[in-house]
Amino acid sequence: MNKKKIMLVDGMALLFRAFYATAMSNYFMINSKGVPTNGVYGLVKHLFTAVHRFEPTHVICCWDMGSYTFRNALYADYKANRGAPPDELVPQFDLAKEVVEALDIPNVGVEGYEADDCIGTLTDLYSKDHEVMILSGDQDLLQLLKPNVSVLLLKKGYGNYAEYTESRFIEEKGITPLQMIDVKALMGDSSDNYPGVRGIGEKTAIKLIKAYHSIEGILEHLDALPPGQQKKIKENLDMLHLSRDLAAIHCQTEVACSLDNAVYSINEEKMAATFQDLEFKNWRNNLVLQPKVNTK
Structure with a gap:
């Protein structure tokens, strides 16, 4: 069996980080349809930058599926301190998944669980035979480190990461x-x-x-x-x-994704149509200059 390099992406972490990076200055990239796109644009840039840097063979994007999970059933005040998301972010939740789908990257999630739990489940599944890289800004995912697993924590800006392996974590x-x-x-x-x-x-x-x-x-x-x-x-x-x-990240969810469906191979025509429809400015230079884009 050829060892694959699988990148598991924490979609919500990338979306939130990208949104707030420009929202602090009230830059929401609202297009002619009245739809804000700053978070989605930044998510794509984070994604492509990481793909170019670490060159995975397969990419899967994991998502929270609503705010209520089994942890809320265990403890009613779990995450109760968090306010409602900004109005400009709300329409970008579904839009982000649509854009990821247009890049032929699978979106996965399970009702009642967080993206972390899906990432943990897939990590356990794939790391037996393949290399797994987890892309996120969430340090909770460091508990998943083990042989064949690394965690890439986003730092300020694009292309800056704290790269953790099990041995680095133990040493630090x-x-x-x-x-x-x-x-x-x-x-x-x-x-x-x-x-x-x-x-x-x-x-x-x-x-x-x-x-x-x-x-x-x-x-x-x-x-x-x-x-x-x-x-x-x-x-x-x-x-x-x-x-x-x-x-504890729950690593026994019912999430599943065939690696055959997760091969990183972007249809450039479909990607271009999606980005143009969203009115992404200068996307050819700012988003896809670095990544290797293969036409199917």
Whole structure:
């Protein structure tokens, strides 16, 4: 079997990053039909730039499917701190998927799960025999690092990445990627709005996991901890276990995508028609100058 290079794209992460990069200056690229396109334009640029740099043989784009997931069923306040998306972003959710489809890149997602869960499931499926590259700006995906898997975290601008392998993560953090789940269970996540153990921050959480390896290890040696830490953990024990369930990427979703449908090979005529219809300005120079575009 020929080893393939599969890029799994966190579509929502790219769309949000691209949208807010120009929305802060009120530049929404509204076309003659009244449709804002700044987020979609930037998503395509992020995508093509990464494809040119890392040269995957296959590309799949994963999406959240609505705001309600199984994590909301576990904890009603999960992500409850997030406001409604800006009006200019709302029409770009569906539009982004339409543009990705026009590039002959599969869109995948599962109701009740986040894009992270789809990425985790496909990573487990493909990494047994192939190289998997995860493109996102979400550090939660670092827990998926293992042999044959890398995570490409977007940094400011285009073409700038923090490239993580399992070995780099361990060297930098001093813990394994899977132990990151227990660290987040302890420290919580203000972005996703779950508290973990109140009063325990990242530094203390990492120190505890380094010393005791897991939540179970900490609980087995609870009496060895300083009284203040013992008290915090005992008072937040239920939330500690719940936070770990919320932090862990669920890698057993029902998402599926045949690699035969994910070969990166763009139909240039269809792409051109789509970009012109959306009135993307200077797209030939700004979007597709770098990527290798193959006509089917």
